[in-house]
Amino acid sequence: MTKVGIPRALLYYQFYPMWRTFFSHLGADVVVSAPTTKSVITTGSSRVVSETCLPVKVFCGHVRSLVGQCDYVFIPSVCSLEKGSHNCSKFMGLPDVIKAVVPNCPPILDPDIDLAKGKRGFYLALYHLSRPFTWNPLKVKAASEAAWQSHLTYRDLMHNQGLVPLQALAQMGLEPEPDFHEPGPATMTIAVIGHPYVLFDEYINHKLIRRLQGMGVRVVTAEMAGEEDLALSLKKLAGRAYWTFEDEIVGAGGHYLERNVDGIISVVAFGCGPDSLMIDLLQRQARKVPTKAYMSLTIDEHTAEAGLVTRLEAYVDMIRRRKNSV
Amino acid sequence: MKVTWPHLGHSDIVLKSLFRDLGVDMVIAPPNNKHSLTLGVKHSPEFVCLPFKLTLGNMIEGLELGGDTIIMAAGSGLCRFGYYAKVQERILRDLGYEFDMVTTALFESKIVGVARLVKRLSGGAPLSKVIAAIRLGLAKLSAMDDIERAVHRVRAIEINKGIATKLFQEAINAIDYASDMSGLKKAKMDYIAQLNDVAVDTKIDPLKVGVMGEFYVVLEPFANMDVEIELGKLGVEVKRSLFVSHWTKFSLFLNAFGVTEKEKTHRAAMPYLKRDVGGDGWESVGEVVLHAHSYNGLVHLSPFTCMPEIIAQNIMPSIKADIPVLTLISDEQMGRAGMLTRLEAFVDLLHRRRSASLAGALG
Structure with missing residues (x-):
């Protein structure tokens, strides 16, 4: 089965349940990198210029640890999540930076998530993202809907039941209980x-x-x-x-x-x-x-x-x- | 009402001319200097980028001199720049200043927005007068930039170093002084002719070095410690694609019709950076690819912690094109001696590379 790697860094903490559900529905195996260690940070910081912020260095270390473990890595370029606001440049350029600095990096799945530009572009990006797994748009639609549902559950656990992300992930059975x-x-x-x-x-x-x-x-x-x-x-x-x-x-x-x-x-x-x-x-x-x-x-x-x-x-x-x- | 604004290179001249024509009172803060930097640094968040600190310093000096209305660009530039005005206003209010902050979203409102703003500031001057004033201001901008291009060329090969820089200074004053289109045209012609008459050593084939990077540090000589003048002193011809006039031409007029000037640069960057990352990051990557064969080297300027330029810097080493890039990072700790040493070493390296490749070509 095709394996999709997800680095345990940056937006993982906000969107992991959603991403996981999406890829599992498309029939892929999801591999998550192990929690951050000293060597993850060291390998990460050795690849990028020193001025880069710590979270991106950590991210880079996580991708490095996924090399050889999966067929694709999932690194979306998240530009905006609503009209009017924008993300930091480092999130937008993340897939390109990783491609440039991680040697032997598996092919990157890098959809452009720019919701400020409207839904149509977003749907196309989702379809494009699913191409390695399926040609069937209906299957993509079903996967997206399931993904959105699990995201809502995750958010509900946090905002309405007062859990922190790690506890909410544990509750959903995606992480060991912290x-x-x-x-x-x-x-x-x-x-x-x-x-x-x-x-x-x-x-x-x-x-x-x-x-x-x-x-x-x-x-x-x-x-x-x-x-x-x-x-x-x-x-x-x-x-x-x-x-x-x-x-x-x-x-x-x-x-x-x-x-x-x-x-x-x-x-x-x-x-x-x-x-x-x-x-x-x-x-x-x-x-x-x-x-x-x-x-x-x-x-x-x-x-x-x-x-x-x-x-x-x-x-x-x-x-x-x-x-x-x- | 007395308007004041933060500096950006020579663009002061434009606002000065605009407000003079429309009879708006203005206060011009002293050009960027150690004192304005110190002021800015003192009141800015620690990790913010240099342009924030310098522009805040200008604002404080402008307000101290009696200004009560600050003009500042804002809007979504996709990097911190768009957020400047909001935080700067808060800082100045906390310091106890009373003023109006007039922000204009250059990218979104285009020329119509600018005209509307100017009309408002001038207390409702007739539109024809506003348009004429804006037209003269923009013409001054493009005249200065035309002269600067000539200065870049002459500075590298002039026999008596420093003449081109001095002429440029005089030209700026003359352009500032010009009160109508014909006077401006005359001043421009005059100085271009003078620059063409400067005694140059035609036997020299100067190295061509591109200067690129983040908008503000490229265009504000104080923020880059006069890197262009220093390169000129080392006998290097500076090539720059970023000019304020060029930028206004596109962002105020042509972009509205879907014409973008940077398409070529973006296309060049595509294999390495597929998307806009805000600021000038995409262009920085594109320029390296684009000029790999036409220039001998590139100087990449960036303020410390600049997000888009960090992306560009990370990507540059993976570019297959064979061209040396020297990245110079500016912040309040910068020192001229350190920069000069690095520039000298860089220019030495370029000279050797060129002679080695010439020797190689001759067999």
Whole structure:
């Protein structure tokens, strides 16, 4: 059976159930790369120019680990997901960059996903994407509908039942159950803001969420807020969305600034273009709300674990003291 | 109302002429310098690209000098640029400035939008006057660019170094001074003639080096540390396809009719980069393929953390065409000495390559 490889990086955390369902319905076997390790990051960063951001380096390492494991790799070029907003250049040029930097890369399935240009182009892209598997447009239609259904289920698990992506994936039987600490007697609530590929790749963020939970913190993320709430806060804070994933950052940040949380931590990958501006908007807003402690963490492939842990501990201690003194 | 705007190369002259003709008060921030950079860096997010920092510095200086209306381009340029105005406005308000921010989406609104905006700023001047002013402004732009092309050619082979650069400066002043089309035409002819009369060494066959990359750092000499002048001093003829006049011609007029100037460049890039990645990334890849045989080398300019140019940079090594590319990255840490050393080494390498290939051709 034809094997389609999906790198466990970047948009994997948002769309994996959808992609998997789509390819399985077309009769392909889906292979996912193993979780990030040091060697994934090292191989990834050795292939691209040093200025490239960490998530793309990690992505490149994952594709490298899929070489020889599959007949195709699936790397969509996601340009926009709605009218008016655009994605970062790195998502758009991803298939081309991978083709240029990964030697012996299996053929890349690289549909152009540009929903701003209307549905027709999108349907054509889907049909084109399915060509290695089937000629039958009806089969493609059925696969797409099933894929969309599983995406809705996934989103529902997150936004309405308050699961993080890893837990939602486990619930759908696509990943082993993550051994998160039972958020037992939590003493405070902290919102962690960042793109899912930064927050839920435990290797690159040094188990940030798990560490916080271990310190008795209830962690909330963008996924746990309702989608309409995010859109509303985004509109209030920044007007019309310019970036595709602006609601995850500006929207979620604005949302939690108005909710009952004790602090907000934003996690950014070094050199992230969109975040350099979005986080600034959020930071400015956070300054106006002195009751919420705000901390910004920047991660790259050199991040030393001890430094991160020290900052987290100091931050949590500070909030605890503040709560006790009130 | 006093308008002010961030700088981009010589395009100041255009806005100056436009507002002078229409009797709009304006404040011109000092040209980019260390101080404006420091100001910009101080108030910008740390990881944002250099053009953001410099334009923010210009805005602060403009407001300090009494400006109360900022003109800034916006819209979806597919990279951070389109988001600049939103964040810059927030930063300036937080700093306590009071002003109006007038943004114009150049890509979407085309010439009609620009005319409407100018009319509004001028307090409702008659349309005929607005059109005449815009026409003169654009003519000045293209005159400057024509002269600059001549300067590129002369600078490489002039006997007394520095004359072409000095003439260019004078030409810009003369163009700025010109108040009507005939005066402008005269000034342009005059300086082109003067440039043609500069004593040159005709025996030299200068190396041809293309300068390309991100729009702002290519066109703003402060942001690229006068790389073109420095290349000229090293006896290199600079070839550049990016000119403001060229860009306005297409993005304001011709693109509306479906004519794109970059089609050739995009087609050249196709085997390596199949799609637009925003900014000038697609063009950067295309230029390498396109000029592999016509130029001796390419200098690729990019601001630090520029997303489209990082894509281009990653793809360039896989291009089969055999042409050396030197990538120079600009940020607030840049130093002239480092750049000069790299340029000298690069030009040396190009010289050797050329003589080796000539020797090879002769057998």
